[in-house]
Amino acid sequence: MATVGTGRRARTRRGTAVRSLLALCLAAGLAAGCTVPGDPDDGRGPSQRSPGTSGREPGPAVLAVKIDNARGARPHTGVEDADVVYVEQVEGGLSRLMAVYATRLPDRVGPVRSAREADLELLRQFDRPVLAYSGAQSKLKPLIEAAPLTAVTPESFSGVYTRGAGRPAPHNLYLRPGRLMDRPAGAEALTTGFRFGRAPSGGTPEVSRTVRYPAARFTFTWSAGDGRWLVSLDGSPALTSDGGRLAPATVVVQYVTVRPSKFQDFLGNNTPYTETVGSGEALVLRGGKAYEARWNRPGAEDGTTFTTEEGERMNFARGQVWVVYAKAP
Template sequence: MVATVGMGRMTRMRRGVTTAALLAAAVTGSLVTGCTSGGGPGDDGRGRHDEPAPTDSAGRPADPVLAVKIDNASAARPQTGLNAADVVYAEQVEGGLSRLMAVYATRLPETVGPVRSARESDLELLRQFHEPTLAFSGAQHKLLPLIDKAPLDPVRPEENSAAYFRGTDRAAPHNLYLRPRKLMDAAPGADALTTGFRFGAAPAGGTPQAERTVRFPAARFTFTWSAERERWLVAMDGRPTVTTDAGRAAPATVVVQHVTVRTSRFHDVLGNYTPYTQTVGSGKAEVLRDGRVFDAEWHRGSAADGTEFTTADGKRMNFAEGQVWVVFTKS
């Protein structure tokens, strides 16, 4: 049974009055500066929040997954708890670098991290889950009111200090870690993964693929097929991705999803604007499984929907059982 994440929700209620002015300012600012379409932060692009909540296999509202923003700078590696995630999303951030979001539903590791800050794109991506718990270290100050308004449970260190701690083996800010079981008693289970992904036997066809590299402006991910392990071995920026607690990162399926990456309205302290990764819509994708690559199409009708992948003949694309990595790359 999943415990109530009471600290985050109570804090949100307490913040409701004090952040009202900030919310109004954020809305006013968006009207002045303008918003591009495509499922903006915390809504479906039209300011609506009335889509049906994601449901489990029995039609009940799905229990909340745990999503953790994980630092991926070189100083943050090796990471901890990455291999326990059901899904790992890789997105582009300022300066062309990368950051990860790990989603936990079937297992909760003892520790996850290093934990870093959230981005505007995360709000759209997380709408596919029912009130997910988002663990993150903070965000751009103008984004924080939108995180509070979104249909998720944000948990920051200042609101739940018992769940976070600072490691001693590296310098801040790359040493903040999360204890997931301080937030929930047990993993919610596979039904909470309302991603739209489908698992099963591989379709016919595909092309043999030994290695695939995806490049961001200042980062790269390489996936090398291991027939012995029947997994894709991950390397980042030319170095093997080895976790502190579970060895080499090795997902069963890798999705290279071609998306629109545009400039958001938020920027870092140096004035670098954050890329916005648009995950509602449709486009091309490559699905790597079983040592082969399959050309696919992806479609996500609204922010409340999961993402469907289909093969060239229009049939649903099955993923291999096990962890999935999704790398968002610019179309």
């Protein structure tokens, strides 16, 4: 019987094995479940994952990562490489990020935190996405198991996570995408419904826009020199772990219904549910201007389309897109 070493070569072999197993699971549509060996470095045994399937033909899988946005979790790592960043309200009026990767995979992403019920509806627009998260309420776990996605947690795919130094748990857990996937899925996997191209006519000059949650604040300031919207979180510049600035090309403030869910955190705070299926108003920021728009997502398996006030498709600027879900007035 072969033994498993603990050095660099052994970890490389394990990373390759995990990526290969995940690829096989995705190719098989996850119909029979996937057994993944525990990390030899942490002493855990095998874990098993048996999510449901959507019935659609499997396509390339995007990687979605739930990211902590508490003050102690900043600066973030790898968020600047995401194609799309979704912002949602969670318990206590705070916020979390969902970073979606299709064209690039950073070395590390995080800090990684727990999933929410609304994430499952949001991710139905992608073909069997890979969802990396850490922790979920026990009542939510059956819903995650039944969802058409591959859940990657420290328990099920332990070898792809690492703890970072310099900050306390739970703000120090990071995903290593290279140990999970050999390459990014590609732009064709981004079935968001977004369209990119020239800006429409009109629009109102916009220097800065702030979106407020009960206990969180996002400000986007236009930088003509960078051709991007510089992000500030709770009044401070949103930096990357290497000292750069988070700066999307397009920001969408999408006005949605935010209602109480049937879940609560351990303090008894209700978990908000952000409804991303339906239609409503939106504000699109691109090129130093703000455009009034409408959004429409007929069903959970559909992407979201945006149209101008004149009814034409709204084009986004090429580059990273941030979608901030704000409670409709």
